[in-house]
Amino acid sequence: xxxxxKGRAYVVGDSVDTDVIIPARFLTTDNANELAxxxxxxxxxxxxxxxxxxxxxxxxxxxxxxxxxxxxxxxIKASGISAVIAKSFARIFLRNCINIGLMVFVCDMxxxxxxxxxxxxxxxxxxxxxxxTKKIYQVKPVPEFIKKIVSSGGLLNYAVxxxx
Amino acid sequence: MNYxxxxxxxxxxxxxxxxxxxxxxxxxxVLMNDVTGPLAVKEFLKRGKKIKNPGSVVxxxxxxxxNKDIKSAENVKFLRDFAKKQKIRFFEIGDGGVEHVIxxxxxxxxxxxxxxxxxxxxxxxxxxxxFSTGVGSTDAAFAMLTGKIWFMVPEVMEFVYxxxxxxxxxxxxxxxxxxxxxGVNGANYKAMKFAGPVIRALSMDERFTMCxxxxxxxxxxxxxVPDKKTAEYIKGRPGKKARVFADGASxxxxxxxxxxxxxxxxxxxxxxxxxxAAKMNKVKIDQAVIGSCTNGRISxxxxxxxxxxxxxxxAGLRCIILPGSQQVYAEALKKGYIETFLKAGCVxxxxxxxxxxxxxxxxxxxxxTAISTTNRNFVGRMGATSSRVYLxxxxxxxxxxxxxxxxxxxxx
Numbered sequence: 001x002x003x004x005x006k007g008r009a010y011v012v013g014d015s016v017d018t019d020v021i022i023p024a025r026f027l028t029t030d031n032a033n034e035l036a037x038x039x040x041x042x043x044x045x046x047x048x049x050x051x052x053x054x055x056x057x058x059x060x061x062x063x064x065x066x067x068x069x070x071x072x073x074x075x076i077k078a079s080g081i082s083a084v085i086a087k088s089f090a091r092i093f094l095r096n097c098i099n100i101g102l103m104v105f106v107c108d109m110x111x112x113x114x115x116x117x118x119x120x121x122x123x124x125x126x127x128x129x130x131x132x133t134k135k136i137y138q139v140k141p142v143p144e145f146i147k148k149i150v151s152s153g154g155l156l157n158y159a160v161x162x163x164x
Numbered sequence: 165m166n167y168x169x170x171x172x173x174x175x176x177x178x179x180x181x182x183x184x185x186x187x188x189x190x191x192x193x194v195l196m197n198d199v200t201g202p203l204a205v206k207e208f209l210k211r212g213k214k215i216k217n218p219g220s221v222v223x224x225x226x227x228x229x230x231n232k233d234i235k236s237a238e239n240v241k242f243l244r245d246f247a248k249k250q251k252i253r254f255f256e257i258g259d260g261g262v263e264h265v266i267x268x269x270x271x272x273x274x275x276x277x278x279x280x281x282x283x284x285x286x287x288x289x290x291x292x293x294x295f296s297t298g299v300g301s302t303d304a305a306f307a308m309l310t311g312k313i314w315f316m317v318p319e320v321m322e323f324v325y326x327x328x329x330x331x332x333x334x335x336x337x338x339x340x341x342x343x344x345x346x347g348v349n350g351a352n353y354k355a356m357k358f359a360g361p362v363i364r365a366l367s368m369d370e371r372f373t374m375c376x377x378x379x380x381x382x383x384x385x386x387x388x389v390p391d392k393k394t395a396e397y398i399k400g401r402p403g404k405k406a407r408v409f410a411d412g413a414s415x416x417x418x419x420x421x422x423x424x425x426x427x428x429x430x431x432x433x434x435x436x437x438x439x440x441a442a443k444m445n446k447v448k449i450d451q452a453v454i455g456s457c458t459n460g461r462i463s464x465x466x467x468x469x470x471x472x473x474x475x476x477x478x479a480g481l482r483c484i485i486l487p488g489s490q491q492v493y494a495e496a497l498k499k500g501y502i503e504t505f506l507k508a509g510c511v512x513x514x515x516x517x518x519x520x521x522x523x524x525x526x527x528x529x530x531x532x533t534a535i536s537t538t539n540r541n542f543v544g545r546m547g548a549t550s551s552r553v554y555l556x557x558x559x560x561x562x563x564x565x566x567x568x569x570x571x572x573x574x575x576x
Contacts, residue, residue, distance in 0.1 A: 015348055015434060019542040024521040028228065028235035030203040042544040062349040062382065066542060067521070068284040070203060070300040091353050091384055092284055096300035145186040145314070155306050155314075160211050 053080035064093025195281030261489030261515030276407025290387030327423035335370025344438025352382030452565035459537035460488025478568030
């Protein structure tokens with residue numbers, strides 16, 4: 001697992017729900033690339049054109065609230081987003097990210113982050129830095145049990161490895 | 165230990181558990197639908213051949229059924245074939261309906277069970293005293309492989325309702341009141357316990373409505389500790405026996421006197437934007453939707469029919485009635501509610517999630533407004549991103565359909 005994640009910030013507000021992350025009209029497929037083409041479409045129709053591989057979503061409270069559709073984190077991951085940082089996450093969305101291996105960090109930094117800021121996450125140190133503001137934030141530590149799932153490469157790999 | 169801790173320690177084979185601990189628990193029921201199921205099954209099939217505990221797995225195709233297009237038809241076919249091969253329960257549309265309406269109806273969920281569903285409204289079954297929560301497709305695949313699920317044991321946030329319930333006040337109004345008070349993430353990660361004299365007197369249907377919307381406050385689960393009404397509900401239904409667990413102290417308690425509460429509505433675009441229906445009279449509506457896993461049970465249609473009996477819906481308005489299950493449909497027909505709706509000018513749709521999530525059977529055009537007994541009013545939830553959804557009880561939705569504007573049923 002990489003210990004440093006670096007990318008440009010894509011900033012969103014509070015309670016970004018899974019219906020805007022991937023609207024129901026696209027839920028007849030689970031193809032990651034098809035989903036990515038419509039990611040965040042109802043919030044920002046140019047999202048898929050704007051984001052570059054490695055970008056980091058920086059959000060406020062309650063990111064990913066609403067439906068349990070795993071299509072939402074799949075769409076975000078396949079868009080090239082390397083991590084999502086939010087003040088808080090809705091729980092089903094957070095589980096889904098852990099289970100599919102999309103990196104998520106709980107950190108309250110949205111209010112002083114601007115779109116395009118260079119963000120660096122140092123997972124070893126548990127720190128996030130904003131290059132423009134020179135601010136350094138502490139990440140909420142990850143429980144051991146969750147670390148095991150993530151280091152196995154997701155929940156199902158964890159299940160298979162444990163079976164051996 | 166409280167009720168949730170007791171259920172989860174039993175299900176994880178431990179002597180005790182407490183809030184904040186990570187556990188692996190046995191799943192009594194694992195539910196999937198036509199949106200989340202295909203992904204779960206594909207992930208399962210990459211790593212396993214036979215479901216660990218086939219008796220626990222249930223598939224209900226309800227989101228885009230009757231199949232709205234070729235892709236959704238292929239998804240349902242894929243799940244039907246998988247169910248046949250694995251010998252798991254699969255409900256055809258003629259014997260089914262909306263997942264969270266039919267599982268209790270058919271006796272699949274019982275008090276004390278641990279239920280996971282790859283659908284966020286799986287929290288509905290807390291009304292029966294199950295520990296029941298929504299998860300993703302990968303979790304469902306894991307549960308098919310192992311028979312288990314990982315959880316963090318949640319804290320219990322208790323809501324105690326007292327006072328005299330006003331006319332036209334339903335479980336929907338109480339849960340909207342609660343979400344309005346604590347916000348859309350006010351109960352994030354927590355189990356919401358609904359208690360007090362008002363809940364004890366509340367029908368099972370309305371308890372289902374309240375637990376169903378726990379997720380709209382971020383809740384991991386919603387529940388009512390089983391009582392006489394629960395026992396009456398499960399009596400005579402097939403399936404295994406209920407498990408009985410003791411309750412204990414909650415981490416947090418919120419008391420509400422509801423005597424002065426008037427019919428409520430949640431305005432776009434979050435379920436916590438709650439205010440009295442009577443103060444939203446300027447909002448003109450194009451469509452009313454009555455049904456869903458939130459309010460698609462027989463007493464919901466009894467309430468709507470009571471308002472609509474002998475009256476007509478406003479000219480130029482569409483009112484869509486979606487019975488939650490075939491059984492509810494049959495009962496509504498027998499009791500004359502369907503005839504009331506038809507005479508009022510409503511259209512009756514088959515049991516399906518349909519427009520609730522913007523699937524089909526009543527999608528909104530740009531700029532249109534709906535009042536709906538469903539659970540979410542997010543941007544674009546029922547159609548165009550510039551459409552708007554107001555959430556309300558069946559009484560309030562029916563009254564508003566008659567007037568063509570949002571009104572409180574007291575204003576009729």
